[in-house]
Amino acid sequence: MKKVPFVTKEQVEEMIKLYPTPFHLYDEKGIRETARNLYKAFSWNEGFKEYFAVKATPTPAILKILHEEGCGVDCSSMAELVMAKRCGFSEGEIMFSSNDTPLEEFTYANEIGGIINLDDVTHVKGLQEACKTVPETVCCRYNPGGVFELGNTIMDNPGDAKYGMTKEQMIEAYKELKELGAKEFGIHAFLASNTVTNDYYPRLAKILFELAVELKKETGVHIGFINLSGGIGVPYTPDKEPNDIFAIGEGVRKVYEEILIPEGMGDIKIYTELGRYMLAPNGGLITKAIHEKHTHKEYVGVDACAANLMRPAMYGAYHHITVLGKEDAACDHKYDIVGSLCENNDKFAIDRMLPEIEKGDLLFIHDTGAHGFSMGYNYNGKLRSAEILLQEDGTTRMIRRAETLEDYFATLEGYDF
Numbered sequence: 001m002k003k004v005p006f007v008t009k010e011q012v013e014e015m016i017k018l019y020p021t022p023f024h025l026y027d028e029k030g031i032r033e034t035a036r037n038l039y040k041a042f043s044w045n046e047g048f049k050e051y052f053a054v055k056a057t058p059t060p061a062i063l064k065i066l067h068e069e070g071c072g073v074d075c076s077s078m079a080e081l082v083m084a085k086r087c088g089f090s091e092g093e094i095m096f097s098s099n100d101t102p103l104e105e106f107t108y109a110n111e112i113g114g115i116i117n118l119d120d121v122t123h124v125k126g127l128q129e130a131c132k133t134v135p136e137t138v139c140c141r142y143n144p145g146g147v148f149e150l151g152n153t154i155m156d157n158p159g160d161a162k163y164g165m166t167k168e169q170m171i172e173a174y175k176e177l178k179e180l181g182a183k184e185f186g187i188h189a190f191l192a193s194n195t196v197t198n199d200y201y202p203r204l205a206k207i208l209f210e211l212a213v214e215l216k217k218e219t220g221v222h223i224g225f226i227n228l229s230g231g232i233g234v235p236y237t238p239d240k241e242p243n244d245i246f247a248i249g250e251g252v253r254k255v256y257e258e259i260l261i262p263e264g265m266g267d268i269k270i271y272t273e274l275g276r277y278m279l280a281p282n283g284g285l286i287t288k289a290i291h292e293k294h295t296h297k298e299y300v301g302v303d304a305c306a307a308n309l310m311r312p313a314m315y316g317a318y319h320h321i322t323v324l325g326k327e328d329a330a331c332d333h334k335y336d337i338v339g340s341l342c343e344n345n346d347k348f349a350i351d352r353m354l355p356e357i358e359k360g361d362l363l364f365i366h367d368t369g370a371h372g373f374s375m376g377y378n379y380n381g382k383l384r385s386a387e388i389l390l391q392e393d394g395t396t397r398m399i400r401r402a403e404t405l406e407d408y409f410a411t412l413e414g415y416d417f
């Protein structure tokens with residue numbers, strides 16, 4: 001599908017009078033629409049809830065918008081838990097899905113009413129130690145091993161992933177937790193990432209629903225919810241079609257009715273923990289072309305770099321680029337679009353066909369609303385950019401200022417800079 005930025009050149013030209021490039025821009029309208037459609041797609045399930053994966057976009061203004069749309073949050077670290085608490089998320093609105101977990105994080109998650117998702121069977125003891133008594137509601141993360149296939153396509157490789165427990169460990173953990181006083185149980189699994197197919201959730205749901213039936217029979221516990229976690233993806237490349245969340249919701253409903261209802265387990269709530277799907281297309285990185293270089297290749301240097309958006313450097317990920325104001329121009333120039341890090345992987349695009357770019361052109365790098373700003377870092381003395389919210393009424397608001405040199409030097413000890 002043709003990828004169109006959610007802002008025009010004229011809008012961005014107004015913005016850069018207020019905020020220097022580069023900056024991450026988020027679309028409030030798109031975020032709210034995405035959340036509303038997700039809730040509509042799962043409205044057949046009483047108690048459905050999305051726990052937004054904070055790591056994708058740990059920005060309070062964004063979390064508050066999602067909170068207003070009925071979402072909770074999924075946290076994976078102390079800082080994310082503290083942020084959730086300070087943003088006003090309360091009991092039942094926080095999942096804590098972490099791994100290799102320091103015990104004090106269990107203590108804090110429990111204190112603020114978070115639902116704890118155990119990644120390992122040994123964490124049953126850890127949880128008891130950290131919280132004195134185990135919480136009434138506990139979730140366990142499942143890893144079936146092997147490869148995850150859809151049709152005859154291998155989607156991902158859970159057998160090689162560090163997360164979750166085997167089936168035997170799930171049974172053992174449930175039994176122990178029950179003995180220690182837990183009353184309500186959840187099942188969680190994340191088996192494939194960035195899936196651009198309507199079949200991932202239904203397929204995952206089938207695995208988890210069957211497991212739920214088995215766990216109930218083996219251990220006698222009451223299963224209260226099943227968390228399908230993240231993994232619904234977005235079409236980063238124009239040749240892909242976006243997922244149809246309504247088809248996904250219906251697909252899950254079908255398996256729910258096939259497997260859970262006949263077992264008298266129709267009170268199970270469905271939870272999701274989406275990050276990318278909720279936010280990626282609703283964010284863009286705005287950057288300016290500041291340099292051209294003609295050597296063995298044609299380079300366009302921009303004022304953003306991998307420290308603002310790491311995915312291309314880290315995973316070779318494709319992010320679509322629109323040269324603002326040249327949306328309909330012919331893509332007849334081949335460029336590497338690069339940042340200024342002293343690393344040759346600091347390239348937002350390699351051999352990309354784009355319209356002719358002139359110094360001063362504004363580029364919109366698509367789908368950076370999730371795992372964009374959040375993966376930022378300070379390598380090469382690069383400062384983190386601002387984050388700007390395009391509000392529903394068309395005005396903008398700075399929701400995080402850019403870092404300054406003072407921020408960069410703030411943690412040094414024994415130097416007076």
Ligand SMILES: *Cc1c(COP(=O)(O)O)cnc(C)c1O
Pocket residue numbers: 053055056074076097190193194229230231232273274275276277370
């Ligand atoms: C990263 C993560 C998510 C979100 O994944 P997306 O691919 O962004 O949807 C959800 N749950 C857990 C436990 C995660 O680690």
